[in-house]
Amino acid sequence: MSSVAVSAGGLLTPLRGPWTIAWYTYREGIRKKTLVGFLILSLLVIFGSSFMGAFLNPTTVGDVEKDIDLKLIKDICVTSISIFGILITIFVSASAVPTELENRVVYTILSKPVRRFQYLLGKFAGVQLIVLVNLGLMGALFFLLLYFRQGVMPTLLLWSIFFTYFEFLIVSAFTFAISCTATSAVLPTIGGLFVWITGSLTEYLKDVGVRSGWKGWAGFEGPSDLMEHFSVEKLVGGLAESLFRVLPNLQEYNLKMQILDKPPNDPPTIDLIPQLIIYGLVYAASGFILAYLFYRRKEI
Amino acid sequence: MSVIIETRKLSKTYEGAFGSQDVVALKDLDLVVHGGEIYGYLGPNGSGKTTTIKLLLALIFPTSGEIEILGEKNITARKVRQNIGYLPEGAYYPDFLKGEEVLRFYGRLYGLGGKDLERRIDAVMDTVGMTHARKRLLRGYSKGMRQRIGLAQALISDPQILILDEPTTGLDPIARKEIRDILARLRDEGKTLLISSHELLEVELICNRIGILSYGVLQTQGAIDELLTDREISILVAGTEQGAAQLEGTGITVEDTVGDRIKLRVPDETHVYDALARCKAAGLQLVSVAPRRETLEELFVRVVGAAEAAARKAAV
Structure with a gap:
């Protein structure tokens, strides 16, 4: 064999390929004009929110004015981070794999000693790096804004950013999975938006299930009973209930109301923080495994 | 001469979506590439050349048949992958990277690192004549320079086999000659090259053996001197x-x-x-x-023409 000797193996050797791909994905991703546009826009909105007080009713005075002003800033910033952050997440997750198929870079990578699992791991890790850096930049600006306004360390905001990342992680994993079936970023972008919207509305799905009179599959005594009591309302209710059980509940990660109403250095009132972290990681892992299953035998 | 790449009855059929007809891209391909030769893999557009290359690289999967590379049937084995360099047609290399950074990226995918990697980068930059431009961003490269960087990434692990898809397409005559000289030099160093190309003159100048593919069937295969007789x-x-x-x-x-x-x-x-x-x-x-002496172009037209006539006859 004429090929040169590769570096000595070690525990981390299988991760060298994914890390190389992740770093490349990150470097390429942060140069995308759409992404940079979203980021600049979000930073402008966050920064601009501190001037919103100028537009408040001048007859309102004292602490009340200060309080409304602060709430307005918080509301704008949290919403801005959430919306621009998710748009960046979906855009990056949806395009990471299909773009390399379009420009044929994937051929040069997968013809090397790189497994498809390693390739996907690298791409996904690169996407997460981009999401984290963007979230970090938006969060840092918001953090500084609040700190200088209130003079207290806004630790609750740090918790909020931490949980927002898990929301992004889940949406990112499923968008990434859809992108592994696609040849362009359009379908996965739509899929990602669908995951985010339904994931944010799962409480309503539960409500639809309850209102339809659906009592779950256990409520039926057999196929004949099911046919006898069948109705469109129950079908919709059953579907909504099933979706509620399958889809991630992204509202669990939302600390917006607490940030608006509570002192900035209060601890979060979310119960079961470790469980929520595990919940997010399990959903993200499921999304990634799904991506691998789609891509494992994909003809590229 | 040892056999480096061999396929036996290799077939690939793409299933038609939504009830449309299946497409037979490759049928019973028996391809043999020997060590130290340049094999020209020829055929009109849609004849199955790229399908063959993708099958050899396990980017797609065969419907039936076998592939053996370097005596290994498991073509995704590290031993095999470590010894294949691939240059796809019209591949993109990121504009924001310097020439040497592109090679560093691909070298790391082979598990290279540290001084070994830097030594390899020096060596392949020298081989493809790009040492002078290694620290420049790719956005300042000409098409010929990009193609040479593409060739360099295929060579970074010093592989025994090089698979090149249309390596000179779209290049000016000078760049074409330079690439051709590099390929001939690599053959002289003992590397095995499988080149898919439309540039018949190039193939005639540098290839030892050729195979002509049409309608997914290998119509003829052999040493170029034997096929181009003084007829x-x-x-x-x-x-x-x-x-x-x-x-x-x-x-x-x-x-x-x-x-x-x-x-x-x-x-x-x-x-x-x-x-x-x-x-x-x-x-x-x-x-x-x-x-x-018959030219390769004439042989190509004759063989492909006969295959087309046979296909038309079969369709009637």
Whole structure:
């Protein structure tokens, strides 16, 4: 064999390929004009929110004015981070794999000693790096804004950013999975938006299930009973209930109301923080495994 | 000579979506590439060349048949992958990276690192003649320079096999010659090259063996000297076009006319004396008679034409 000797193996050797791909994905991703546009826009909105007080009713005075002003800033910033952050997440997750198929870079990578699992791991890790850096930049600006306004360390905001990342992680994993079936970023972008919207509305799905009179599959005594009591309302209710059980509940990660109403250095009132972290990681892992299953035998 | 790449009855059929007809991209391919040779893999567009290459690289999966590379049936084994360098057609390399950074990226995918990697980068930059531009961003590279960087990434692990898809397409004549010289040098170093190309002149100049693919079937395969035989005789005469017109329908082909020189062709030496007599009768003066070697282009057109005729006949 004429090929040169590769570096000595070690525990981390299988991760060298994914890390190389992740770093490349990150470097390429942060140069995308759409992404940079979203980021600049979000930073402008966050920064601009501190001037919103100028537009408040001048007859309102004292602490009340200060309080409304602060709430307005918080509301704008949290919403801005959430919306621009998710748009960046979906855009990056949806395009990471299909773009390399379009420009044929994937051929040069997968013809090397790189497994498809390693390739996907690298791409996904690169996407997460981009999401984290963007979230970090938006969060840092918001953090500084609040700190200088209130003079207290806004630790609750740090918790909020931490949980927002898990929301992004889940949406990112499923968008990434859809992108592994696609040849362009359009379908996965739509899929990602669908995951985010339904994931944010799962409480309503539960409500639809309850209102339809659906009592779950256990409520039926057999196929004949099911046919006898069948109705469109129950079908919709059953579907909504099933979706509620399958889809991630992204509202669990939302600390917006607490940030608006509570002192900035209060601890979060979310119960079961470790469980929520595990919940997010399990959903993200499921999304990634799904991506691998789609891509494992994909003809590229 | 050892066999480096071998396929046995390799077939690939793409299933038609939504009830449309299946597409047979490759049928019972028996490809043999020997060590230390340049194998030209030829065929018209859609003949199955890229499908074959993708199958060899496990980017797609065969419907049936076997592939053996370096004696290994598991073509995704590290031993095999470590020894294959691949240059796809029209591949993109990121503009924001410098030439050497591109090679660093691909080198790391092979598990190279530290001084070993830097040594390899130095060596391949030298091989492809890009040492002077290694610290420049790719956005400042010409098309030929990008192609050379593409070739360098394929060479970064010093592989035994190089698979190149249209390596000279779209390049100017000088860049083409430079790439051709690099490929010939690599063959002389003992590497095995499988080149898919439309540039028949390039292939004729550098390949040892060729295979012509049409309709997913390997129509012919062999050493280029054996396939391009001295089949025909070229006769150069002087005279008028009216004289040449008298030769029509006699089995003599008028190839070209420049001034009063007329280039004729007869199928083999048994027809020469008859042709000379007819020329004399037509008032044409003999200038020269020479055996004429079939060009690769002619062989290609003949083989592909026959395959197309057979396919049309089968379809009726």
